[in-house]
Amino acid sequence: MEHKEIQILKRALERERKARKQAESILESKSKELYDTSEHLKRANAKLEGLLEERSDDMDAAFFNIIDPYVVMDLEFNVLRANRSAKEFLALDHSKGNVNLSNFVHPDFAQYTAESMQALLDVGSLKNYRAKIVLSDGAEKYVQINASLIYDRKGSPMAAQGVIRDITQEKEIEELLSKHRKQLDIIVENSPLGIVLKAQGQIVKSNVAIQEMLGYSHEELKKISTEDITLEEELAETKRLMGEMETGRLDHYTINKTYVRKDGSQFMAKAAVTSVRDTNSPIHYEVFIVEDVTKSMKAEAQLKESENRLATLVKNLEMAVLLEDEDRKMALTNKKFCEMFGIQAPPEALIGIDCANAAEDTKTYFKEPEQFVTGIEKILKERKMVLSDELEMVDGRILERDYIPIMIDGTYKGHLWSYRDITLRKTYKRNLQIEKEKYSGIIANMNLGLIEIDNEDRIQLVNESFCQMSGFGRKELIGKNSKNILSMTNKAVIDEDSLKKIKQHGDSLEVEVLTKQGETRYWLVSAAPRFDQAQRKIGLIGINLDITEHKKLQLEKENLMAKLEASNQSLKEYAYVVSHDLKSPLRSIEALASWLKNDYSGTLDRAGKEYLDMIQDKIESMENLISGILAYSTANTSELNNTEVDLHEVVLEIVESIYIPEHVKVITSQKLPIVVADRTKMRQLFQNIISNAVVHIEKPKGKVELRFEEKTDFWEFCIKDNGIGIPKKYHEKIFEIFQSAGGSKKSTGIGLSIVKKIVDRYHGEVWIESEEGIGTEFYFTLEKNTIKKSENEDTTGQKNRKIGI
Amino acid sequence: MKGIVFAEFLSMVESQYGLETVDNIIETSKLPSEGVYTSVGTYDFGEMVTLLQHLSQRVGVPVDDLLYAFGHYLFQSLVKTHPEVVQSYNAPIGLLYSIEDHIHVHVKKLYPDAELPSFKILEKTDTSLSMVYASSRGLYRLAHGLIVKCFEHFGTSADVSIELLNKKGTEVKFDIVQHGA
Numbered sequence: 013m014e015h016k017e018i019q020i021l022k023r024a025l026e027r028e029r030k031a032r033k034q035a036e037s038i039l040e041s042k043s044k045e046l047y048d049t050s051e052h053l054k055r056a057n058a059k060l061e062g063l064l065e066e067r068s069d070d071m072d073a074a075f076f077n078i079i080d081p082y083v084v085m086d087l088e089f090n091v092l093r094a095n096r097s098a099k100e101f102l103a104l105d106h107s108k109g110n111v112n113l114s115n116f117v118h119p120d121f122a123q124y125t126a127e128s129m130q131a132l133l134d135v136g137s138l139k140n141y142r143a144k145i146v147l148s149d150g151a152e153k154y155v156q157i158n159a160s161l162i163y164d165r166k167g168s169p170m171a172a173q174g175v176i177r178d179i180t181q182e183k184e185i186e187e188l189l190s191k192h193r194k195q196l197d198i199i200v201e202n203s204p205l206g207i208v209l210k211a212q213g214q215i216v217k218s219n220v221a222i223q224e225m226l227g228y229s230h231e232e233l234k235k236i237s238t239e240d241i242t243l244e245e246e247l248a249e250t251k252r253l254m255g256e257m258e259t260g261r262l263d264h265y266t267i268n269k270t271y272v273r274k275d276g277s278q279f280m281a282k283a284a285v286t287s288v289r290d291t292n293s294p295i296h297y298e299v300f301i302v303e304d305v306t307k308s309m310k311a312e313a314q315l316k317e318s319e320n321r322l323a324t325l326v327k328n329l330e331m332a333v334l335l336e337d338e339d340r341k342m343a344l345t346n347k348k349f350c351e352m353f354g355i356q357a358p359p360e361a362l363i364g365i366d367c368a369n370a371a372e373d374t375k376t377y378f379k380e381p382e383q384f385v386t387g388i389e390k391i392l393k394e395r396k397m398v399l400s401d402e403l404e405m406v407d408g409r410i411l412e413r414d415y416i417p418i419m420i421d422g423t424y425k426g427h428l429w430s431y432r433d434i435t436l437r438k439t440y441k442r443n444l445q446i447e448k449e450k451y452s453g454i455i456a457n458m459n460l461g462l463i464e465i466d467n468e469d470r471i472q473l474v475n476e477s478f479c480q481m482s483g484f485g486r487k488e489l490i491g492k493n494s495k496n497i498l499s500m501t502n503k504a505v506i507d508e509d510s511l512k513k514i515k516q517h518g519d520s521l522e523v524e525v526l527t528k529q530g531e532t533r534y535w536l537v538s539a540a541p542r543f544d545q546a547q548r549k550i551g552l553i554g555i556n557l558d559i560t561e562h563k564k565l566q567l568e569k570e571n572l573m574a575k576l577e578a579s580n581q582s583l584k585e586y587a588y589v590v591s592h593d594l595k596s597p598l599r600s601i602e603a604l605a606s607w608l609k610n611d612y613s614g615t616l617d618r619a620g621k622e623y624l625d626m627i628q629d630k631i632e633s634m635e636n637l638i639s640g641i642l643a644y645s646t647a648n649t650s651e652l653n654n655t656e657v658d659l660h661e662v663v664l665e666i667v668e669s670i671y672i673p674e675h676v677k678v679i680t681s682q683k684l685p686i687v688v689a690d691r692t693k694m695r696q697l698f699q700n701i702i703s704n705a706v707v708h709i710e711k712p713k714g715k716v717e718l719r720f721e722e723k724t725d726f727w728e729f730c731i732k733d734n735g736i737g738i739p740k741k742y743h744e745k746i747f748e749i750f751q752s753a754g755g756s757k758k759s760t761g762i763g764l765s766i767v768k769k770i771v772d773r774y775h776g777e778v779w780i781e782s783e784e785g786i787g788t789e790f791y792f793t794l795e796k797n798t799i800k801k802s803e804n805e806d807t808t809g810q811k812n813r814k815i816g817i
Numbered sequence: 818m819k820g821i822v823f824a825e826f827l828s829m830v831e832s833q834y835g836l837e838t839v840d841n842i843i844e845t846s847k848l849p850s851e852g853v854y855t856s857v858g859t860y861d862f863g864e865m866v867t868l869l870q871h872l873s874q875r876v877g878v879p880v881d882d883l884l885y886a887f888g889h890y891l892f893q894s895l896v897k898t899h900p901e902v903v904q905s906y907n908a909p910i911g912l913l914y915s916i917e918d919h920i921h922v923h924v925k926k927l928y929p930d931a932e933l934p935s936f937k938i939l940e941k942t943d944t945s946l947s948m949v950y951a952s953s954r955g956l957y958r959l960a961h962g963l964i965v966k967c968f969e970h971f972g973t974s975a976d977v978s979i980e981l982l983n984k985k986g987t988e989v990k991f992d993i994v995q996h997g998a
Contacts, residue, residue, distance in 0.1 A: 020840040027843075027853045031824075035855035 061165050081176040084162070087133075089114040092171055101178060103148050118144040118152065132172060136161045142179065154183035206281075206302035208233070213258075213298075225281070225304055227274035243270040243278060253285070257298065263287045268305070279306045327359065332431040338424055340367045352411070352431055353377065379404040391415050395424060402434070409435045461535075461556035464542060465494050472551065481535070481558050483528030499526045514539045514552065522559070534563040587645035591638040598638070602631045640762030643696065644769070652690040652773065659684035659694060663718060666699045676706045676714030684720060687727060687794065689774065697770045700763040701731045701790050708735040708788075726776060726793040737784035747778065767792070818865055818954075819931050820858035822891075826868065827854070829890040834876055842871040859930060862954060881958045888962015896970065899923070909971045910946050910995060913964060914938060934960065944995045949988060957981075957989040964993065973997065 081098030085091050091104070091111040098104075104111045117125045121143035132138040137160040145153050159174030200207050206222030208215055215234045223229060226241055242250050246269045256262040266284045273279065281302050288297040326333055332349035336342060345359045353374060355362070371388040375381035384403065391398050398415040405411060416428040455462055461478030465471050471489045479486055482498060489497065500523050513519045518540030525535050539554040608616075609624045616624070660683050667678045687694070705716045711734055721728045738746065747768040771778045775795040782788035831839045843852035846867045850860050873880045896903050902923055906912040912920075916936045924931055934952030941947070950957050961979060968975045975995045982988040 017837075020837055023840055023844075024836060027851070030851075030853040031855040034853065035857055038855070038857050 057167060061163075061167065064163065078175070081178075082173070083113070083176060084171055084173040085113055086171050087169060088112070098176060101176065116145040116147065118146055120144065132159055132161060133169060136169075138174075141174075142183075152180075153178055154180045204303075206300070206304070208300040208302070210298040210300070212296060222300075222302055225273075225279065225302065226271065232274070241271050241273075243272055246270055257285065257287050260287075260289075263289075271302070279304050280309050281305055330432070332429075334367075334429040334431075335418075335426060336367050336429070337426040341365070342367055343426060349431070352433065377405055377407075379406055392427075395427070409433055410438050459557070461554075461558070463489075463494070463554045463556065464551060465554070466551040467549070469494050471497075478556065481527075481533070481556060482525070483531075488528075500524055515541055515549070517541075533558055533560045535559065584645055587641055591642040594638050595635065598631055598634055602628065602635075605631065637762070640766070644762050644766050652693065654688050654690055656686050657689050657691045657694050658686045659698070662691065662695050663698055663702070666695065666702055670699060670703050670706070672706045673709070673714065675712055676709050676716060678702060678706065678716045678718070680718045682719060684718065684729075685722065685727060687796075689794065693770050693773070697767055697792075698731075700767050701792075704763055705731055705733040705735060705788070705790070709733060710736055723793070726795045728791065728793045731790040732787065734787040737786055738780060738782040738788055739784055740782075743780055743782065746780070818860055818862045819856070819928050820854040820860055821856035821928075823854035823860060823865065823868075824856055825891050825894055826865065826887060827852075828894070829887055830872060832890075833886070834872075838872070838875060841875060842868055845871050857928075884956060884958040885962040885965075888959045888964075889966045890962075891959070892963045892966035892970065903970070907971075909968045909973065909975070910941070910944065910993070912967060912971075913946055913948070913993070914941055939990070946993045947990070948993075949982065949990050951988045953987055955986040957986050960989075960991075964991065968995065 078095065079097055081101045082095040083091055083098045083102075084093040089112050091113060094102070094104070102111075102116065114125070125141075125143060128138055128141045137158075139158050141157040141159065143155060143157075145155055147153060156177045156179045157174045159172050161169040162171040162173055164170040200217070200219045203219060203221055206225045207217075207219045208222055209217040215230075218230050218233050223233065226233070228236060238250060238254065239247060250267065250269060253262065253265050253267060257265065264284070264286045266282065268280065268282050270278050271281050282305050283303075284301045286299045286301075288299060326344065327346050329346055329348055332352040333344065333346045334342065334349055335344035342362050342365045345362050347359055349355070350357065350359055350362075354377075371385045375384050378384040387401070395417045397417060398413075401413040401415075403411045403413055410433075412432045412434045414428075414430045416430075418425045418427055455475050457476070459477055461481040462473070462475040463471060463478050464473040471492055471494050474482075474486060474489050479489070482489070484497065518538070520536060520538045523535050523537055525533050527533055536557045536559050537554055538556075539552050541549050542551045542553045544550050605624055605627045609621065609628075613621065660680065663678075663680055663684060672678065702716060702718075706714065709716075715734050717732045719730045719732070721730075746764050748765055768778055771792045771794070776793040778790075778792040780788055780790050827839050827843075830842065846852070846864070848864045848867065850864060854860060869880050869883060872878075873883055876883075878886075902920060903912065905919075906915070913936075921933050924933060932954075934950055934954070934956070937949045937951065939947040939949060950960050957979065961977060964977055965975070973995060974997075975993050978992045980990040980992070982990055
């Protein structure tokens with residue numbers, strides 16, 4: 013073995029030895045400790061035993077003299093000793109034999125007893141052991157035992173002693189009480205009413221209902237105050253009542269109040285509080301019974317409201333109501349009833365009145381009083397519902413009456429009369445009927461054809477006129493498709509667009525319709541959409557006017573106009589041609605005549621020369637006549653070239669250019685106005701009048717005077733002369749062509765007819781006032797506003813009476 | 818710390834590393850007790866720490882692993898010396914569940930002044946156990962070794978996960994799930 017190993021082993025051995033010695037010394041000291049402890053225990057035990065013995069002796073005496081039963085038994089329940097009351101109570105005499113207490117124990121308590129015994133053995137004492145025992149005579153008793161162990165000198169338990177108390181009665185009372193309490197608790201806990209019991213102002217009991225009502229648990233309720241659960245406004249009253257009760261002035265009170273829940277919400281409740289005082293006890297109880305009346309109050313309010321509503325409804329009903337009970341006493345009526353039958357009293361005052369004679373009393377109001385009374389008697393006898401009887405009143409009103417018997421469970425309980433004034437409705441209906449008939453009559457008899465078609469173009473309605481217009485009978489039209497039966501020769505007129513327009517808004521158009529007889533007629537059709545009450549389009553309504561005759565007239569007129577125009581034109585041309593063609597030979601004649609006069613004046617005698625002069629005069633007249641005709645023919649037809657015309661200037665020009673005899677003077681006392689007119693026509697107008705005037709004056713001093721007046725819508729001119737005058741019979745005639753007063757050789761009889769024509773064109777009038785030998789006043793008017801500038805110039809206007817060849 | 822732990826520890830060192838290592842670590846540790854330990858005696862815990870450190874240095878194994886291995890060894894030797902304690906269990910979970918209520922009570926009977934760690938049970942099923950180890954010594958790896966060996970002893974095995982509830986390891990949660998049960 014190596015040296016090192018030996019060294020290691022030596023050291024290990026050394027450590028083991030030391031460890032053993034250490035262990036031995038530890039064990040030695042432990043043994044010593046154990047010995048000391050056991051010695052100490054022995055002494056203590058001896059001391060305790062001495063004490064116990066002394067005590068036992070003292071206590072034995074005491075126990076045997078006490079009133080309560082006292083028993084000492086061994087650990088097997090055998091009675092060792094018992095005092096007198098124990099013997100009496102248990103009816104035993106253990107001196108006569110061995111008595112075992114376990115025999116007394118009721119089987120129900122055997123287990124409990126065994127456990128209690130074990131506890132006694134473990135702990136050394138037993139308190140309040142309670143069990144039922146069965147005595148030898150069979151009686152059952154409840155006992156309560158307090159027991160302790162008795163030890164022998166060695167300290168081991170050898171016996172047990174106990175004091176027995178008969179608690180049968182106590183137990184019975186307790187059971188009874190607990191049964192009652194349980195019953196009460198069941199009632200209290202299941203009561204829908206909130207119940208709180210206060211003792212000395214402290215809550216000692218609260219049931220589930222009140223906890224649920226208020227939202228507080230029982231523990232919380234104990235802590236809260238009246239303020240916490242009472243609405244602030246009602247706190248004073250609550251406190252006052254509580255105070256009165258506290259002071260004993262009040263033993264019971266009921267209050268309707270608003271409680272506040274834990275969550276702040278509220279409910280209405282009826283709280284009944286009763287104070288319970290026991291004369292023998294200072295404890296003062298208060299019982300609170302709280303009923304949540306929120307729902308019932310709400311229901312009551314609703315009922316009241318609905319009753320009120322109903323009453324108001326009946327009161328203000330637009331129907332007279334009379335409710336009679338089974339004894340024919342008035343139970344209910346309303347304002348309308350009083351109004352209807354002229355009763356002055358308010359409806360409330362009528363309640364209770366006997367209605368037996370009501371019919372007889374009121375029959376005078378009705379047109380057929382006897383029938384009214386017998387009718388009511390019949391109804392009342394039959395007691396069957398009668399509705400909508402119509403009654404005519406003396407004053408013209410018509411009433412509708414219902415009779416409703418009231419049966420409850422098959423028993424007659426009265427009846428209800430109700431009256432409605434249907435006068436208006438009746439007359440309204442009648443009026444409506446009259447109106448309808450009126451319009452039906454109009455529709456049937458009017459000259460317009462009426463047709464209604466639905467959305468599928470089926471004919472719904474036609475009137476008599478339509479049948480006549482179309483030639484179809486009503487039966488041939490109704491229900492047929494309008495497009496199929498009524499063919500139009502100019503279908504192109506009704507294109508898609510116009511059809512759409514008609515269907516949307518209505519429109520008028522002219523169509524050619526083929527009648528049943530195959531005749532083409534012109535109709536003016538006004539069509540519009542038809543609507544029902546809900547404003548839905550349900551078709552079209554068409555009103556048709558047969559305009560065939562109009563159409564024909566119009567066509568004729570158009571033809572006539574065309575013809576007229578053509579003849580006018582040819583007339584114009586004819587006049588022109590005639591005057592031109594006539595003038596040409598005339599000039600030749602005139603030239604020939606002057607040649608004769610000049611070249612043959614020597615050879616011609618006086619008479620011959622006079623004849624030549626006469627020829628020349630006639631030629632001049634002829635020429636004037638031709639010029640006049642030309643002017644006349646253009647006066648009417650030529651276009652007007654309206655410009656601003658200074659009439660004063662025009663007149664001056666005329667005076668300068670026409671022949672005016674020496675003794676005649678033309679005076680314009682006013683400056684004539686500027687008018688908008690055709691200058692040439694104006695000149696023609698004035699020239700004709702003036703020249704006419706100046707030549708017909710035979711007085712030595714002739715005078716022609718021009719005046720005018722401006723009226724609102726026209727100018728009025730007057731040319732006055734002091735000439736020969738015009739006989740009354742010519743006043744109208746002179747304006748006709750080729751007419752002149754007195755057949756003067758100087759007059760062509762055309763001038764004034766030109767005047768008339770021009771005045772006509774300016775929508776004026778012309779007339780004369782004249783006295784033979786004194787003079788003539790020529791009046792004419794020109795309308796102001798019809799004169800328009802835009803008309804074209806009259807190229808044929810003349811200023812000369814002479815027309816060159 | 819009770820002498821029995823020291824004695825068992827040295828016994829483990831001798832069986833695994835030889836008597837020379839035992840001698841060496843005692844000699845180098847310069848202990849107040851001079852390495853003399855008897856099971857019934859009580860010694861300073863610091864000596865155990867010193868011994869562990871020297872052993873760790875000498876054999877090159879971390880202290881924690883040495884403690885874990887010691888746990889294995891200690892369980893076996895405890896079973897050998899007090900077989901009746903273990904025999905009253907038929908499953909490792911049951912044994913672990915009763916450490917405080919039963920096993921430690923027995924320990925206290927023999928070594929009234931032993932300072933024992935506490936094991937607070939958090940959850941227990943038939944096959945799993947969750948508990949918190951608490952000891953000022955922080956020897957949870959030793960406990961770990963004991964637990965694992967316990968399962969081995971009953972011929973089974975378990976997943977043992979360790980969760981340190983503080984840095985020192987004086988409070989550690991063990992979640993144990995038995996295999997194949």
